[in-house]
Amino acid sequence: MLRLVRYARPYWKYLIIAVISTFSITGLNLIGPWLIRDLIGVVTNLNRYTNAKELIVRLSIILTLTYIARTVFQFLSSYLSHYGAWQLVAYMRVLVYEKLQKLSLRYYHDKQTGQLMSRVINDTATFEMLIAHALPDLFTNALILLGVTIILFIMNPILAFLSLVPIPFLVYGGAVFTKRILPSFRFAQRALADLNADLQDNLSGIREIQAFNQQEREIGKIKNRAYEHATALIGALKLSAIFHPVLNFFSSIGTVIVVSLGGIMAIKGKLPVEDIVGFILYLSMFYQPITALGQVLENLQQALAGAERVFEVLDTEPDVKEKEHAIDLKNIKGKITFEHVNFSYNNEKPVLEDISFTINPGQMVAFVGPTGVGKTTIMSLINRFYDVDSGSIKIDDIDIREVSLRSLRNNISMVLQDVFLFNGTIAENIAYGNEKATMDDIINAAKIACAHDFIMQMPDGYNTYIGERGIKLSGGQKQRISIARAVLKNSPILILDEATSSVDAETEREIQNAINNLAGSRTILIIAHRLSTVKKADNIIVLKDGRIVEQGKHEDLIKRKGLYHYLCSMQFLTQEENIKLA
Structure with missing residues (x-):
């Protein structure tokens, strides 16, 4: 809680004014019953005062002004506390999202998007209850309790002491309530995160759900998640439903004690009537903070349950860390060197073992081999999405662990097999990696990627909105927009991970021609299962079981009759069979 208050430092000025207003409200609330007590004293003892009418008018005006001032301070307290809290x-939310962006990809291996969204949106929302409600109410109620206690003892020590009889029971009940309700709110926050995660998955995969007729199954899953969250909250509310009436009961017992004994004292002439009325008014204020304790504790526990989940993200250390005085890569040529690189995910079976090679500036190098041999992993390591377990990766003879992540990734463009496009226009997606790009630059990049023609056939051309993840486009169209995006970034290193996997043979040839046109102007790394696309590569690196087993030009590797020759033969036979079947 203290940590969260420290995070609120930029908004302390609003919260301080809100706190001062809250203190003022407390003071005015304490003055009100005393003025009413004096009014009743004047009315019930008119014969004592020669100017009773003037006193009544004066006290009434002061009381009215007190209520007006209280109204103003209530506005300031409510508005500014909520303003500071929502700020x-x-x-x-921005801080948590910023931290999520800094965490390496390894962190996301076992995380669901919906779970993380829940931490950014739902868990942080509980802080509003803490800052705008729980903490102000806690301080206000403590002040009221202290102020009323002092006034009650001034008015009548005996009755004041008797009014404290229920306090031990209320404190004990509050302690038990706090201990029991926190686990319920923790579980409720987790259940809400699970519900968000499943909803996000299902909405992203709605096409598959409908295609496989799994609507009933998914409705059942969402139903279970929704009721898990509801059950957890109901459990917490059940505790509240027990606690609040018990608090009210003990506070009512205190009132009964004061009214009955105070009445007896009044009959005996030991206590004026106005003091009994004032005492009862103050007594309602005395028990109000105690009865409100349940709601305050409930808000506190809910906020702390959310804070635990938020700080869990903020306290996570990224696997890939930038050095304190990291250097910037500038004017690089594009030379890439792997020196005895070993790597595994989560310390499991090695994915890459003793990988060493050198790519000279301007070379086009292809990586081929069966599925799962580490081709994409090599590309991820170059971008430093992960750090090597041992060995080193260098660009222009500089270890990439010595350079800033921003400058490293500024010098690399990537086209991935699983293309991700943002919900915006085609032009915005192509220019995503180059904020200074003009419309002419965007069109030229699209032409290089063989995307210009189909873009011009779209309803609004380059200003056509493509929907979430580019749902309005075909796989081949998305692939070409992704290539245009990489081309426009104009980095000295270009990585193409199955860049032509979703296009037809004719488009593949056009894209291959475009890639060939880029050859020599930048270092190009290609991953391809269609081996016809890598024939013109300066070097072909063949991987098997995480190791390099062959490398060389296409013609040389064919002559060796090794793994590359076998892969080409199998692909050629498959193509012949497809032609015969057609």
Whole structure:
């Protein structure tokens, strides 16, 4: 809780004014019953005062002004505390998202998008209850309790002491309530995150759900998640439903004690009537903070349950860390060197073992081999999405662990097999890696990627909105927009991971021609299962079981009759069979 308050430092000025307003409200609330007590004293003892009418008018005006001032302070307290609280929520959401962007890809291996979204949105929202409600109420109620206790003892020590009789029971009940309700709110927050995760998965995969007629199954899953969350909250509310009436009961017992004994004292002439009325008014204020304790504790526990989940993300250390005085890569040529690189995911079976090779500036190098031999992993290591377990990767003879991540990735463009496009226009997606690109630059990049013609056939051309993940486009169209995006970034290193996997043979030839045109102007790394696309590569690196087994030009590797020759033969036979079947 203290940590969260420290995060709220930029908004303390609003919260301080809100706190001062809250203190003012507390003071005015304490003055009100005393003025009413004096009014009743004047009315019930008119014969004592020669100017009773003037006193009544004066006290009434003061009381009215007190209520007006209280109204103003209530506005300031409510508005500014909520303003500061929601500003903090917005700040924390940005902070958590910023941290998520810094975490390496390894962190996301066992995380669901919906779970992380819940931490950014739902868990941070609980901070508003803490800052705008729980903490102000806690301080206000503590002040009221202290102030009323002092006034009650001034008015009548005996009755004041008797009014404290229920306090031990209320404190004990509050402690038990706090201990029991926190686990319920923790579980509720987790259940809500699970519900968000399943919803996100299902909405992303709605086409597959409908294609496989799994609607009933997925409805059942969402139903279970929704009721898990509801059950957890109901459990917490059940505890509240027990706790609040018990608090009210003990506070009512205190009132009964004061009214009955105070009445007896009044009959005996030991206590004026106005003091009994004032005492009862103050007594309602005395028990109000105690009865509100349940709601305050409930808000506190809910906020702390959310804070635990938020700080869990903020306290996570990224696997890939940038050095304190990392250097920037500038004017690089594009030379890439792997020296005895070993790598595994989560310390499991090695994915890459003793990988060493050198790619000279301007070379086109292809990586081929069966599925799962580490081709894509090599590309991820160059981008430093992960760090090597041992060995080193160098660009222009500089270890990439010595350079800033921003400058490293500024010098690399990637086209992935699983293309991700943002919900925006075609032009915005092509220019995503180059904020300074003009419309002419975007069109030229699209032409190089053989995308210009189909873009011009779209309803609004380059200003056509493509929907979430580019749902309005075919696989081949998305692939070409992704290539245009990489071309426009104009980095000295270009990585193409199955860049032509989703296009037809004719488009593949066009894209291959475009790639050949780029050859020599930048270092190009290609992963391809269609081996016809890598024939013109300066070097072909063949991988098997995480190791390099062959490398050389296409003609040389064919002559060796090794793994590359076998892969080409199998692909050629498959193509012949497809032609015969057609």
